[in-house]
Amino acid sequence: MDPALTAKLRILADAAKYDASCASSGAPKRVAGPKGLGSTSNGICHAYTPDGRCISLLKILLTNYCLFDCAYCINRRSSNVKRARFSVEEVVKLTVEFYKRNYIEGLFLSSGIIRTPDHTMEQMMLVAKILRRDHGFAGYIHLKTIPEASPWLIEQAGLWADRLSINMELPLQQSLEKLAPEKSSATINNAMGQMHERIVEAKEERRRFSPAGQSTQMIVGADEANDEHVLRTSDMLYSRFAMRRVYYSAFSPIPQASAILPAKPPPLQRENRLYQADWLLRYYGFSVDEIASGGEHGMLDLEIDPKLAWALKNRHRFPVDVNKADREMLLRVPGLGKRAVDRIVLARRHTRLRLDDVARLSGALRRARPFLMTDDYHPAALTDRIDLRQRIVPPAKQLSLF
Amino acid sequence: MLTRIVLKEGADLEGFRRAVRMLLARDVRPDEVMWVTADTPGLFGSAVDADAPPLSLPRAVRPLCEMVVCHSDPERYALLHGLIHRIARGERALLEVASDPLVHRLNIMAKSVRRDIHKMHAFLRFRKVDGERGERFIAWFEPDHFIVEAVAQFFIDRYRAMDWTILTPKGSLHWDRQALHLGPPGDRRMAPDGDDFEDGWRSYYESTFNPARVNPDMMRTEMPKKYWRNMPETAAIPALLRQAASRTGAMIEQEPAAAIKRNPAKAVAAMADQEPRSLAELNRIIAASEPLVPGGTRAVLGEGPQHPAIAFVGEQPGDQEDQQGRPFVGPAGQLLDKALAEAGIDRRKTYLTNAVKHFKFEQRGKLRLHKSPTAGEVKHYRWWLMKELDFVRPKLVVALGATAVLALAGKAMPVTRARGPAEFGGLHGYITVHPSYLLRLPDAKAKAEAYAAFVEDLKRVAAMAA
Known part of the structure; x- marks a missing residue:
C-alpha cells in the first residue's frame, strides 16, 4: 500500500478508536449483484486487538482536523496531536480493498468538523454514495452524523448508510456545556428526535432511510455523572428515540489530555457493569430503580454483576x-x-x-x-x-x- | 449382528440420510450399527439401499443434522442416528428437551460447528494475485470441522464478482464468477505468501488498538491462537502487548500542554455560518443533491422574479418538466397558463415552484408513470421549500393541491374543505386545486364547472395580492 496512505491511515484510525460502536448487524439482507461487492451479515468480528475489542468495520475519521474544542476528545482543536485528511476517493479505495481481502464488514466513518458542519457531513455522505453507486458496495456503512448539519444532508446520508448515529457524549447537560463548548444538548436531542421520526416514517412508507436504525455513545468517567444518571439517560434514549444501542465508552487516558479532565481514568470494569445493566434494562425487564438499588449511592457494584447485586438485596x-x-x-x-x-x-x-x-x-x-x-x-x-x-x-x- | 455403514469422508449428509431411512425401515437399533467413513464408500461394508421411504421428522431435526454431520467427531453419525431413532419411536418433542444428555451433547456439537463456520467467515484472509483474467484472490484456512462446503454460499454472496479460491486441508473451493467447483484438499504453499495491502491492514490493526485498555485474555477467547498463523495482522500482537504499559504510563504522566498552533478563532466563528445566503446558492445545493424520491433524474427549480405578488406551489415536476428542466410546462402547466390569462394574471410576473423538486415516477416499459410523493418525502423537501420562500418573499403564496398544502402547512388538510384564504406560518396564502385535477375529471360538464371555479379562485388571488 502507498506509504503516504498508510501514514494517514495510522493517524486517522488512532483518532477514531475512542468511538466504541462496532456493530455491523441489523442491516437488511443484501448480497453482491453480478458486478457488485459485499453482503450483509448478522455481525462478524474479523479480528480482535489486544484490548479485547473486535474489528468489524474499518473505523476511521475522514479528517482529524477539527474546529470544535471538546475537552475529552483527542482531536479537539487545541490538541497538539498529528493531523491528517483523507480524500473521499482514498476512503473509498481503502474500504473496497480491505473488504475484498475479507478484513472488514464495511465502513464506520466519522470526522472532525472542518469549515462547517454541512461541508463535513457532505464529504462523509459522498463517501457512502460513491461506494454504493460506483462500486455496487453492499457491505455495511455506518455514518457518524453531525447534529449541527442541515436536514437535507441527513436525508441523503440516510439513503446510503445502514446506520446513522449521533453521539450523546455526556449524560449530564451541564457537563456537556463545560467540556464541549461548541455542542449543545438541545441540538443533539433535537437531531436524535428528527432522526427517529425519519426512520419510523421511512419504515412505514417502505423507503430506505438508515434501515439499521440509530445508535449513540456516552463517555463514562469524564464528568461527575454516576451510573444511575447514565442509566436514566439510556432509558430515555431507548424509550424516546428507539435507539438500537447505547454504547458506553469508559473515558480513557489520551495523549495530549486537556487540563480540565480527571487525571485518573475510571476502572474499565465500570463500563462492563454498565453494559450488563443496559441488557437488564432492555431484555430482562428490570427498571433503572431496581438496578440502582443493587448498588450504593447511584454507583453499580464493581465486584459483582448487577443482576446478582439485585438478587442479594432481594x-x-x-x-x-x-x-x-x-x-x-x-x-x-x-x-x-x-x-x-x-x-x-x-x-x-x-x-x-x-x-x-x-x-x-x-x-x-x-x-x-x-x-x-x-x-x-x-x-x-x-x-x-x-x-x-x-x-x-x-x-x-x-x-x-x- | 452389526450393520456396517460406510459414508464418504467429511460431511456426508446425503449418505447419512439414505442410511438412516434404511436403518429405520429395517428397525435396526443404534447399538447394532457401526459407522465408518472412507474415500470410496462403495468398496467396503454393506451398500445402502437407495429407496427406503423418507421419514417424517420435526422441522428442527434437519438443521441440527446439517450442522452435526460437519463435526470432526467420528461418533457424529451414531449420535444422530440415536436421536432420530428415539424421535421416530415416539419421543417427538425430544429436541425441545435441551436438558436431555444426548440433545445437550448434539447441541454442543452443532454450536462448535457453527462457531467454526463463523470464525472461517471472519478470520479467512484473501491474498491477491494478478492472473490472465485480472485479479484473483486466494486464501488458505484451517477449519476444525468439515465445513468447506457449508461456507461456500457466504463467500459467493459476498464476492460474486471476484475470482477466488479457498484452500484448506479438508478440501478447496474455486469460484470463477459463474460457478463453484469443489476441489481436493489444498496445501499452504499453493497460496501466495503476501499481499500489497497487508502492511496497511497491520498498520490499521496497530492504530485501532488502545494500549490503555489492554485485555489479552478477552482477545484470545474470541480469537484463539490457533488462527493466528494465517492472519497477517497478528504478527503485531507481541509488540503491542509489550509496549502497552509504557505507552499508557507516558500518556498519564504527560502534562497538559498549551496548544502549539494559534487558535483558529476566525474559522470557528465562521463555522456556524453555513446557511445558503441567496436563492442562487440554495438552488445550487438543490441541483447537486441526490433525488429524495425514486425516479427523478434532475432537480426542477423554481422560476420567476423574487418578491413577486404571487408565488404558486405545485406538487412535483412531471414528465415534461423533468425533460425540460422547467416547472409547469406540461399539460397541467398549459392549463394553468390558460386559467391565469383568463384571470388577468401575467405568468411572467409570478413565481412558480413545486413542493417536491424531483419527478417521482415508476418506469413501465417506455412510460414514466407519475407517483405521488409520500408524506415523509414531502417533509424531506420542505426544508428547501421554506428556505426558497424566505428568499422569494411573495405577497401571497398559492398552494395548488393537497401536496402543496401539506408542504406549506406542515400537516395534511383536505383541499375541498380548506379551499380559500389560508395562513402558512406567517405567510399569507390561498388554497385551491392542482390543475392536473381538472385534467383528470372524466365528465365534460364537471370539468367545465371545476375549471370555472379554478379561474374564480385565481381572480380572488389576484385581488388579494394586488
Missing part, C-alpha cells in the same frame, strides 16, 4: 422454582441468561427438571444455585446466609509478577 424473592416460576422471574435468577430461560421454559413442558438438567442448560450454575430450586434440590438456608456474597464472588486474583 433474597425474599428466592429461591425460584425452576419447574413452576414464570419466565419473568426466571430471568431474574443470577446465572440464568435469556437463552437458558427459553430452554428451561421449553423443556419443562415435556419433563420435570432436576439440578443436573439445569446444569446442562445454564453455564453458570454456581452463581444460580443459591437462588433456585428443582425437584431434587433446595438451597435451604443457603439463600439467606450472610456470607453468601463471599461464597459466590471469586476471590481476588493474586497479582502476578510477570
Whole structure:
C-alpha cells in the first residue's frame, strides 16, 4: 500500500478508536449483484486487538482536523496531536480493498468538523454514495452524523448508510456545556428526535432511510455523572428515540489530555457493569430503580454483576422454582441468561427438571444455585446466609509478577 | 449382528440420510450399527439401499443434522442416528428437551460447528494475485470441522464478482464468477505468501488498538491462537502487548500542554455560518443533491422574479418538466397558463415552484408513470421549500393541491374543505386545486364547472395580492 496512505491511515484510525460502536448487524439482507461487492451479515468480528475489542468495520475519521474544542476528545482543536485528511476517493479505495481481502464488514466513518458542519457531513455522505453507486458496495456503512448539519444532508446520508448515529457524549447537560463548548444538548436531542421520526416514517412508507436504525455513545468517567444518571439517560434514549444501542465508552487516558479532565481514568470494569445493566434494562425487564438499588449511592457494584447485586438485596424473592416460576422471574435468577430461560421454559413442558438438567442448560450454575430450586434440590438456608456474597464472588486474583 | 455403514469422508449428509431411512425401515437399533467413513464408500461394508421411504421428522431435526454431520467427531453419525431413532419411536418433542444428555451433547456439537463456520467467515484472509483474467484472490484456512462446503454460499454472496479460491486441508473451493467447483484438499504453499495491502491492514490493526485498555485474555477467547498463523495482522500482537504499559504510563504522566498552533478563532466563528445566503446558492445545493424520491433524474427549480405578488406551489415536476428542466410546462402547466390569462394574471410576473423538486415516477416499459410523493418525502423537501420562500418573499403564496398544502402547512388538510384564504406560518396564502385535477375529471360538464371555479379562485388571488 502507498506509504503516504498508510501514514494517514495510522493517524486517522488512532483518532477514531475512542468511538466504541462496532456493530455491523441489523442491516437488511443484501448480497453482491453480478458486478457488485459485499453482503450483509448478522455481525462478524474479523479480528480482535489486544484490548479485547473486535474489528468489524474499518473505523476511521475522514479528517482529524477539527474546529470544535471538546475537552475529552483527542482531536479537539487545541490538541497538539498529528493531523491528517483523507480524500473521499482514498476512503473509498481503502474500504473496497480491505473488504475484498475479507478484513472488514464495511465502513464506520466519522470526522472532525472542518469549515462547517454541512461541508463535513457532505464529504462523509459522498463517501457512502460513491461506494454504493460506483462500486455496487453492499457491505455495511455506518455514518457518524453531525447534529449541527442541515436536514437535507441527513436525508441523503440516510439513503446510503445502514446506520446513522449521533453521539450523546455526556449524560449530564451541564457537563456537556463545560467540556464541549461548541455542542449543545438541545441540538443533539433535537437531531436524535428528527432522526427517529425519519426512520419510523421511512419504515412505514417502505423507503430506505438508515434501515439499521440509530445508535449513540456516552463517555463514562469524564464528568461527575454516576451510573444511575447514565442509566436514566439510556432509558430515555431507548424509550424516546428507539435507539438500537447505547454504547458506553469508559473515558480513557489520551495523549495530549486537556487540563480540565480527571487525571485518573475510571476502572474499565465500570463500563462492563454498565453494559450488563443496559441488557437488564432492555431484555430482562428490570427498571433503572431496581438496578440502582443493587448498588450504593447511584454507583453499580464493581465486584459483582448487577443482576446478582439485585438478587442479594432481594433474597425474599428466592429461591425460584425452576419447574413452576414464570419466565419473568426466571430471568431474574443470577446465572440464568435469556437463552437458558427459553430452554428451561421449553423443556419443562415435556419433563420435570432436576439440578443436573439445569446444569446442562445454564453455564453458570454456581452463581444460580443459591437462588433456585428443582425437584431434587433446595438451597435451604443457603439463600439467606450472610456470607453468601463471599461464597459466590471469586476471590481476588493474586497479582502476578510477570 | 452389526450393520456396517460406510459414508464418504467429511460431511456426508446425503449418505447419512439414505442410511438412516434404511436403518429405520429395517428397525435396526443404534447399538447394532457401526459407522465408518472412507474415500470410496462403495468398496467396503454393506451398500445402502437407495429407496427406503423418507421419514417424517420435526422441522428442527434437519438443521441440527446439517450442522452435526460437519463435526470432526467420528461418533457424529451414531449420535444422530440415536436421536432420530428415539424421535421416530415416539419421543417427538425430544429436541425441545435441551436438558436431555444426548440433545445437550448434539447441541454442543452443532454450536462448535457453527462457531467454526463463523470464525472461517471472519478470520479467512484473501491474498491477491494478478492472473490472465485480472485479479484473483486466494486464501488458505484451517477449519476444525468439515465445513468447506457449508461456507461456500457466504463467500459467493459476498464476492460474486471476484475470482477466488479457498484452500484448506479438508478440501478447496474455486469460484470463477459463474460457478463453484469443489476441489481436493489444498496445501499452504499453493497460496501466495503476501499481499500489497497487508502492511496497511497491520498498520490499521496497530492504530485501532488502545494500549490503555489492554485485555489479552478477552482477545484470545474470541480469537484463539490457533488462527493466528494465517492472519497477517497478528504478527503485531507481541509488540503491542509489550509496549502497552509504557505507552499508557507516558500518556498519564504527560502534562497538559498549551496548544502549539494559534487558535483558529476566525474559522470557528465562521463555522456556524453555513446557511445558503441567496436563492442562487440554495438552488445550487438543490441541483447537486441526490433525488429524495425514486425516479427523478434532475432537480426542477423554481422560476420567476423574487418578491413577486404571487408565488404558486405545485406538487412535483412531471414528465415534461423533468425533460425540460422547467416547472409547469406540461399539460397541467398549459392549463394553468390558460386559467391565469383568463384571470388577468401575467405568468411572467409570478413565481412558480413545486413542493417536491424531483419527478417521482415508476418506469413501465417506455412510460414514466407519475407517483405521488409520500408524506415523509414531502417533509424531506420542505426544508428547501421554506428556505426558497424566505428568499422569494411573495405577497401571497398559492398552494395548488393537497401536496402543496401539506408542504406549506406542515400537516395534511383536505383541499375541498380548506379551499380559500389560508395562513402558512406567517405567510399569507390561498388554497385551491392542482390543475392536473381538472385534467383528470372524466365528465365534460364537471370539468367545465371545476375549471370555472379554478379561474374564480385565481381572480380572488389576484385581488388579494394586488
